[in-house]
Amino acid sequence: MKNIAIFASGKGTNFNAIAQAVKRGSLKVNLALLVCDNPQAPVLSKAKEFKIKIALVKRGDFACKEDFEKEIINSLKEEKIDLIVMAGFMRLLGPDFVQAYRNRIINIHPALLPSFKGAHAIKDAFAYGVKITGVTVHFVDEHIDHGAIILQKEVKVKETDTLDSLEARIHRAEHLLYPEAIKVVALGRFRLKGRRVRITGR
Numbered sequence: 465m466k467n468i469a470i471f472a473s474g475k476g477t478n479f480n481a482i483a484q485a486v487k488r489g490s491l492k493v494n495l496a497l498l499v500c501d502n503p504q505a506p507v508l509s510k511a512k513e514f515k516i517k518i519a520l521v522k523r524g525d526f527a528c529k530e531d532f533e534k535e536i537i538n539s540l541k542e543e544k545i546d547l548i549v550m551a552g553f554m555r556l557l558g559p560d561f562v563q564a565y566r567n568r569i570i571n572i573h574p575a576l577l578p579s580f581k582g583a584h585a586i587k588d589a590f591a592y593g594v595k596i597t598g599v600t601v602h603f604v605d606e607h608i609d610h611g612a613i614i615l616q617k618e619v620k621v622k623e624t625d626t627l628d629s630l631e632a633r634i635h636r637a638e639h640l641l642y643p644e645a646i647k648v649v650a651l652g653r654f655r656l657k658g659r660r661v662r663i664t665g666r
């Protein structure tokens with residue numbers, strides 16, 4: 465079974481959805497580690513609830529980004545991590561890190577990339593007035609919200625939607641899509657050719 469690490473900085477609703485899928489047995493991976501950079505993050509108590517090992521690594525404790533990332537890599541090596549799952553980890557990984565785990569880091573983004581990149585995607589899409597938005601799971605490369613797309617799920621914007629109601633549906637879509645995408649990647653059910661990801665089984 466593949467060893468996965470989740471990277472998160474905040475609430476941890478995606479962490480929770482993934483941990484539940486693992487617990488139910490519908491996602492057959494070993495959730496070995498949570499990497500978190502924020503000591504106040506609610507995701508920390510979720511990890512304790514599921515008895516998942518935590519690496520709390522604060523950027524402020526390191527002189528430079530390279531040292532911070534080396535510390536994270538040490539924790540990943542200790543747990544023999546095969547796949548990194550970013551779930552609201554609000555930091556851009558440096559090029560050496562991405563190179564070390566090329567095609568073994570995935571991220572979820574709350575919009576249909578390449579539209580609405582960045583940290584406020586749901587709000588930006590709502591304010592823009594789009595009729596269809598959604599969720600994207602993609603490989604991580606050196607650029608923000610940019611790597612090859614693995615899966616996407618659309619979410620229609622209703623005329624009666626508020627930002628809150630849209631946000632709630634986007635999050636529900638994330639919680640369904642992410643365990644499915646992790647399964648595809650962890651079980652090697654894909655082929656990658658340039659930017660194109662072909663899914664070979666679900």
Ligand code: GAR
Pocket residue numbers: 472473474475476477478479551552553572573574582583584585609635638
């Ligand atoms: C999720 O909606 C995720 O898509 C988003 O952060 C949230 C984390 O929520 N990520 C980004 O915007 C990355 N650009 P969670 O902590 O409840 O899982």
